[in-house]
Amino acid sequence: MTAAIKSTEPCFNDEPYTRALEATILHVDGDQLLLDRTIFYPTGGGQPGDTGTLTLADGRQLTVTDTARDPDNPELIWHRVATDDTDDAPHPGQAVHCEIDWDRRYRHMRMHTCLHLLCSLIDAPVTGCSIAADKGRLDFDLPDPVDRIIVTEKLNHLIHQGLDVRHFYTEPESIASLVRTEAVSPPVLQGAVRMVEVTGTDLQPCGGTHVQNTREIGPVICTKIQKKSKTNRRFSLTWQDNVA
Ligand SMILES: [Zn+2]
Structure with missing residues (x-):
């Protein structure tokens, strides 16, 4: 299902000081989200994946607990979010305001x-x-x-x-x-x-x-x-x- 999605634009590479970014959800797989671009660094090279929040247009905030590259396609970056069964699941096409845990x-x-x-x-x-x-x-x-x-x-x-x-x-x-x-x-x-x-x-x-x-x-x-x-x-x- 993700075959058509070629990559997540890795904005942390050229803008490591950027703490917030607007992005769009491309795909949802359980508690993991793919975005079109991201400032969340994915676990790699001894450096842990970033944590932070994704805020939906309705104000609902999702907590990102980890970030990792897709094992089969490292150009895709997955954001793992803490889920709440009572919430509506986020879905592709939704805009999100991303903020990393900057400290x-x-x-x-x-x-x-x-x-x-x-x-x-x-x-x-x-x-x-x-x-x-x-x-x-x-x-x-x-x-x-x-x-x-x-x-x-x-x-x-x-x-x-x-x-x-x-x-x-x-x-x-x-x-x-x-x-x-x-x-x-x-x-x-x-x-x-x-x-x-x-x-x-x-x-x-x-x-x-x-x-x-x-x-x-x-x-x-x-x-x-x-x-x-x-x-x-x-x-x-x-x-x-x-x-x-
Ligand atoms: Zn280095």
Whole structure:
């Protein structure tokens, strides 16, 4: 039934700071909705899917509890809504006013960008990534130990430098040497790979949302570096505010 719907316009890619958007429901499948365009980031690359609200023209508000790409067609983005049996189900063609939970998303953007800075400090393949609203972590295939105090100092130095962050799109074939995460193919959508660059510091394919300048990240701390296996080290980060 969704075969005719080719894609959801992913407005979060080029407008990560947009908090509200008008859209139209294209399809309803149980508690999941497809929109013609969206600002809700779908789970991916270690970054959680966005939450928020969809408000119908009659004022009824649907709570979005998660957002995810369609497993069979990643260009379709599903919004999972909390349903109430007494409500009329939303239906295709209805207009919705979308609002994301901005506080949560902005923290994801800040931590996600911080993990790019961590990537630039550690010369080893990335084997795992996880982002939350209060912390983040990266795993590296790194045999040698690293001092977490030095990591903290270097991260905050890069943050304080106020480095600009930009993204652009390129051909998948041109970026093989820049892929940092082993065993995970870079996100290719509509034939192009999205590249993210922290000026002079980090350049890699990434489909997540980032802040425009590293100063927005704020002071962070590397809370621990754990040896998870012979060649796997986990770096855990949080904001200094969280441990003060
Ligand atoms: Zn990223």
